[in-house]
Amino acid sequence: VCGFDLLRCEGRSYVCDVNGWSFVKNSYKYYDDAACVLRKMFLEAKAPHLSSAIPPILPWKVNEPVQPTEGLTRQGSGLGTFGQSEELRCVIAVMRHGDRTPKQKVKLKVTEEKLLNLMLKYNGGRPRAETKLKSAVQLQDLLDATRILVPRSRPGRESDSEAEDFEH
Template sequence: MKKKKKIRIGVCVMEKKVKCGPEVSSAPMGQILERLQSFGEFEIVHFGDKAILEEPIERWPLCDCLIAFHSSGYPLEKAEAYAALRKPFLVNELEHQHLLHDRRKVYERLESYGIPVPRYALVNREKPYQELDYFVEEEDFVEVHGQRFWKPFVEKPVHGDDHRIMIYYPSSAGGGMKELFRKVGNRSSEFHPEVRRVRRESSYIYEEFMPTGGTDVKVYTVGPKYAHAEARKSPVVDGVVMRNTDGKEVRYPVLLTPNEKQMAREVCIAFRQGVCGFDLLRCEGRSYVCDVNGWSFVKNSYKYYDDAACVLRKMFLDAKAPHLSTAIPPILPWKVSEPAQPSEGLTRQGSGIIGSFGQAEELRCVIAIVRQ
């Protein structure tokens, strides 16, 4: 009997950067790849750092579907050349990943798709400390092309890889500046009371500060029909990272509104990134996208790993084997030793599901009446 040919999934990522590889199965990527492989339809092919960095693309492994995304030191143009040569199905399109390196292009793209963003203005400098006739700074506001931003306002570098974001406060509140940055130990921001003037070393985006009640919402898509959202304490509050007993940052699953689910779908489509993460601001009954991070996975959520594996399986089969059934088995292959649970479907708090986007029913509360 002829052996059934498996779909080859190429994993062309920097293993040292994203902690993904055959020897690392506890990371989100490893968890999801293990689940995909257990369906029996796929063969996982790890390219490895040596091949990615040193080998010509003609010697890279062949694959039917490709997982590839930029990280520090990653040769994105080289991966683009490989995709053009071999033409695999791309989970995240490579050309559009260049957009994510420039916040100006990110905002422009979001606006072109009608996705709400905070009110903002651009200050573009060709050289450090260049004086610009359209930029004015006073004690409690900056003015860009006649558009005034009163403190508090947000200042973001245009370069997407620069995460030093500043918030400037008005003199009536004592002034000063809060610097936001990627987590260092238990800190994610630092207040500098002596800083009053904005930076002039480079180009920046100036953005209206949006009060969110002390929480940030992170949204994660897996294809345009699935989205999971989590809330965390905003670094603007006090800069202290809330951690659980295992040392992990505390995050809570949250429900997305139908409008927010549509925004997640549009972000995924706009940037052509199947697996994508972005930041959502909820302010005064409205929602805004303020940053798009590209390839991002939820951490420490086995239910999310299950969901993501099922969604990716459907994407791969639709692209390379549409004749095969994409129906989810009643018991997932990696759970065959466990009793089936009613909650094993893809619907869950904070997530979208496979199917017509935005039409999924979600459990919002349970009301119990107990009589004695």
């Protein structure tokens, strides 16, 4: 797993997409290795007295011979000698990535003719189920159309900064 996308909604986070899964999804070795690593982490965190007593490999793997892989060799990669062949199958990381603001997206279903015409404009005149507006010009057109359609809730409001007072 190379990464995942989070959807944040009502104060909670949900994984909505997993990236890089296809290269390991049919690999028993990946699941076995991940199970060993996770088991070791859990034992060290919750039962350190058992951590050294339980073997680090899965019980059903003890008598199976190690199968060489077709990956880079230590000799060929300049990392070691004796021609041993190794292949990286997984890297496990649990992390919190808190320095990036999530994308702000809004999905709307509209029936207002002015907004439908705007959607047609950005779909090349063809009706479609969905229209993505991303550029500054497109978003400004949407804002202008919305301002015409939605009257100000209180008289005397002149600045856009007060738009935060609107309830969604």
